[in-house]
Every structure is written in C-alpha cells, then in structure tokens.
Amino acid sequence: MPIKAMTQEWMDAYKAAIQADPDYKSIAKDWEGSVSLVVNPEPARNVPEPIYLFMDYWHGDVGDFVVCDKEKADSAKFVMTGDYARWKQVAYKELDATKALLQGKLKMKGDLPYVVRNIKTVNKVIDILGKVDTLWPDGNK
C-alpha cells in the first residue's frame, strides 16, 4: 500500500527501510549528523506549502525522522533545498542528487567536503528512498 509522500507515516517507513537495509550500517559508519530536506511549494503539483523533513543519522544508526517546522529544519547539520519536482526526480533516480547540487537544481547548506567524502552514504540513503512505496502528491509515474 503506497504511503503519501512527505508525511510522518512516510518518514517512519523511510526510517524503517534504512534500518532494514543490510548494507546501510557499514556504508554509513562514518556519517555523523542530521540532514533536513526542504521541499519548495509547487501548488500546481499539489504541494501548496513548503515541507520540512528532518532526519538524524549517526554512525550507521538513525534517530529522529520527522516532518518538522522551518526552525528545526534549519538546525540540521546539512540543509538541502529544492523544488518538489526535483525531489521527485531524485527519488525516481531520474536526477542524481550530486549532479542536481552541482547544477544548482538543489541547494545545500553545510560542509561540502564532508558530503563528498561520504558520497557513498549519500547515494545509499537516496537509493533506499526510491524503494519506499510512495504515493506522490501529483500522482505516480
């Protein structure tokens, strides 16, 4: 049963998928720190308001995974911002997140060398994101 994207239920499912992944723990063993995703509104795609998602990653474990307010999102070690359509492309693996960042389709606040050093962790969590059975606000492909 697909879960509505970017809801608390979806965040719980995402967290569970990460925890269940057999490789995640070892790949992410060096990663420290929270990441928030800011989804810019696109009313035409049924995303009328910005959405803030906060995720806490720590040495292969995961902590808080919550839909949150702007203040909490801004407190994360890494804040990534993009239009809803871009995030959906990333989840569908039509757009690599690193490339999106380099091309300015996503923006990031945080330590870029840290992300580069841990690129395998970043790719892994995005890979898992694509596996969550999701119902997107503007419909699935």
Next chain:
Amino acid sequence: MAGGYAGKFLRVNLTEGSWSDFTLGDDILKMFIGGSCLAAKLFLDRYPLDADPLSPENPLMIMTGPMVGSGFPGTSRFSVCARSPQTGIWAESACGGTFGPDLKRAGYDGVVIEGRSNGPVILAIDDSGVSISDASSLWGKDIYEATDELKTRDKSAKVLVIGPAGENLARIAAIGNDKGHFSGRAGLGAVMGSKNLKAVVVRGTSAKAVKADGEGFKLAMKTAMQEIKDSALAEGLHMMGSDANMDLGMVTGDVPVKNWTSGGEFDLASNLSGPTMREKYLTKAHACTNCPIACKRVVKVDDGPFATAEGPGPEYETCAVFGTMLMNPDLTAVIKANELCNRYGMDTISCGSAIALAMELYEKGEITKDRLGGLDLSWGNMDAVLELVRQTAYREGFGDILADGAVHAARRLGGSAMDAVVHVKGLEAPMHDPRGFHGMGLAYMMSNRGACHLQHFVLATEQGMASWPQLFDMKDDYEGTTSVGKAALVYNSENYGILANSLSICHYVAYSIRPETLRDAFNAITGFGFDFADLLSTGMRDWTLKRGFNNLLGITSKDDVLPKRAMTALEEGGAAGSVPDTALLLKEYYALRALDERGFPKAEMLVRLGLDDLKSRLYQ
C-alpha cells in the same frame, strides 16, 4: 578593429635573432577568435605541416583570446600550440596563471616563435620593446629556480619557463608559468627546448589590457560573479580543488586504478582525495589572475619521507596518475611527485602513465630490476617512482625510455607493452575512464590532440556538473555507462567547449556560469554580436580546422579508436562490466560532424564553415 584585441601579434625568429609585428584583419578574428583556433589557422596558412616537431621549422605559438585582460573571471588563459613531438599531430595546451593578461598589457595578442637560437636565450617582451638575451646561466636550472631568478631580476615579470625535461627534449616536457601553472600536454616544453628558448618573460604596464567597461560588460561581469557565488561546483572547487573528483569519481567509475586494470578502490581514493588534502596539507587556495574560484592548491608536507616545502599542490589528474594508477595510497608522495614534475617541467599525466606502464611490465617480469638500474618498481613503491621521475627528466637510465611518453616507451619495450597503454593518437588518456563514461570515450577518440578531456565540455555535461538545455538538447541526467544518445552530447559539448581555448576562458568558470552570461560578456568585449548558433558554429569551425590539420598529417578514421585496454571491461567499481559501443558512437558522431568514411570533413561542410582553403588542400 574588433574589441578585446591588443591589435598586433609578435613574430620572432630565433635563428636570425629578429622580430617584427604583424596584424590580422577583423574578418579573420571574427572567424577564428583567438587562442588555439587562431593558432591553427596561422599554422595552416604560414608554416609547413610536415616539419619535424623538434626542428626550427616547427613554430611555437603562444596565443591569448579577446577576453584575456578584460577582468572577466577565468580569462587569464593562453594557449601554447605547435605540432606535437609526442604525437606528431596538432598540439595545444591551455594554461591559466598570470602570463596571458600581461602579454596583452604589453601590447600583443600572441607570439609566434620560429627558428632555433644558437645558444640558450630568454625572449623578453614589454610595452617598450622586445629583446633576446643570453640564458646560459639559467640553462640546467629547474622551473622553480629559473622562475625565482627571473623574478629577482624583475619582480613584476610574468614568466614562461622550461625545466631540464624541456632542455633534454623529453617529448612529455611541459612549460611552466610562475611555478603553479602549466602547459602540460603533448610535449610543448620540448618544442621550446628545441629552440634553445629557456624562458619567455613579459611585463605589461598599460593599466588595462583591453577596453571592457561598457554597461553590457559591467552587467555580464556582475552576473557572472553572482553565478559563481551561487554555484556549488565553484564552491567545491574552491574548497577541494579539482581533486574533489577523487571520491565522487571512484563511485561512478571515473578514476583509473592500477594502470586501468581495476576499480572500486574506495579507501585508496579517500586517502588521495580533495577533502584529505584540504584537511592535512592545504595551506591556502590560490587563483589565476582575476578568478574568484581559486581552485589551485598550495600545500606543504611538514615531515616524513616526502616532506615538501610550501608550494603548488597537485590537481586531480596528478593525484590519480601518481596515486590510484600506481597503487600508491600516500598523498604526501603524490605531492612530492607533483613538485618534481613541476620543477623538471614534465606533464604529470604522461609521466605518471609511463611509470604505470613500467610498473605493470615489472610485475609481469617483462622489465627486470637490472634494466631499471636496481630500482624495485613494485606497485606503490614511491621511492622508486620519484627516482624514475628524475631519471625521466634527465633522460638517464631507464628514464630515457619513459621520457617520450608511454606510447614511445611501449614501442621500444615491445612485448605486451602496447596493450597496456591507454592512449589515442599517441597521447595518454587523462584520468577519466571511458568505460565509466562512454561519451568521454568518444571524446577521446575524436579530440584533435589525442585523448583529451580539455578540448570539449564532455566532462561537465556527461558527469552532470553543468546542464545547458538552452544551448542544445540535453537531458537532466546522463547515465555514464551507456553509449546511447552520447554522440550528440559529445558533438554539442565539443562545439561549445572548444571555444574555451579560443576565447581563452577557464573550463571551471565556464561550467559555473550560464552560457548567456558568457555570450553577453564576449559580445560586450568584442562587439561581434554572436548568438548561441554563431558561437556553436565557431566551435564547429575550430574543431574542423584542427581535424583537417591532422588529416593533412595522415590522420584518418583508422586512428579514431579506443585501445584494447580501454575496451576491456573491469570486474569491479562503478564501470564494472561496461565498455563503450564505439561502433554506435562513431557512426552517429561521423554523421553529425559530416565526416566521410576516411574521417575527412566533407567538402560541403568545409565550405559551409568558410574553410575553403582547407578544402582545396584536402581535396586537391
């Protein structure tokens, strides 16, 4: 007179010890712009193509473009061009640094150096005149020493210098500008050495090299600065240098390992990466003239066997070729190898690739310790590597075999050597694996100086550093390990990217700004009023001109190939199981470029591009 140009070129004859100025008409400048494109035009029009590259008849050209000296970001560049002693075909090598703007300030758009001096000389150019003076006291000095001495004589001078490798006519010799910037590829340092020209020194004092102060230019400049400020790519380059690619490229299958035989060495990459260099050895970021990105590294290794005084640090290519390619996990040893290559004046890609070949042959038992003068050339033995770097520059011992690059070395060594070299048309491939990125494979096959990542913007478009759908049809994301759709991407990325070397703008800056901004700045400076179609067709002309140059030297479709090693799939890493579909790539590409089955540009394309003279020579 078109805007952006100093208005004259210098022709120097070292045999006669004479010089004179010459000019070119606006029609020529508008068609061929500057840099390496204009150099190719001048070469074809004025010099014999078939002269030995190390003979006095091979001209050495140092050319700027119309944006150089304008103050626009990334426009400090110049191209050094000649027929290559390493490959025998067209050679160009663009360089950043400080030299280009000062040459403009001294009143010249370019310098063409002919002949050969009887003894070592310095060519000095400033806005009061030209002189040729004795360089005996500098001959034998390395690039850092010679640069320091020349700057002691005149601290505001900008210098181009060769080191021992160029003096010894190593066909992989480079030319250094102010220690940290190099025209590295294709052996142009040996051409300079063959002329007994130790250094070119410029000092330009006119306040502004070119008049670029109109409202259009100011707006384009402001826009470019903002775009660079907003660019994550520019930020990454500033923070990590080009070696930011090491971690990312190991994941995607871009980074060659163990002389192109392995992949997926993540720990090795991590030791050698931009973030590691930043954490442990970076003392500051450094910039070419007028560049806000400052991607260049200044590094220092305080202690250990490879302690290195503060100085220019390695770029990604060097970290890969003296790191992953040699199975060396020690970044301090890479920093030392980089310093030695800088001092001796050798291209790091060619030098490291030749040593990687030797290491592989040593492992296979095809080269013995005896032949190496007792050196143990086991993978990762960097003491032996550094000694071999020295021998190569001085053509001593086994270094004499490596001094002309991996292809010449493989010819001399025989056995399995040639199968272990990744090159196209005699130039060793840079450190981007065509099995991970098939478009790069096509670009290697078709680049006019041999396997090259800098005659086009394929690195940026295929790897997703930049996206320009306003310029040509582009997808949001390209999978590296597919050949489908890549011919068009390469063709378009060449037509745009090759302009970097005629406009003389840095690739990284061009990746970080929108094409509209570059176009507007170019038009504001030159007054040419080009639209995107004009720019792209200028790039087509540039590529076709150099292709014709090479055709006249015997290059045909038979030379447009990837070597066996690059067509052998890897078992691990991001490129595992993948090889480019070269038949598909070439078929589609040949159609786009209007190349006939021999690999010659078709007559109608030559006419369309205004290359009628070239047509007459190719179709006589």
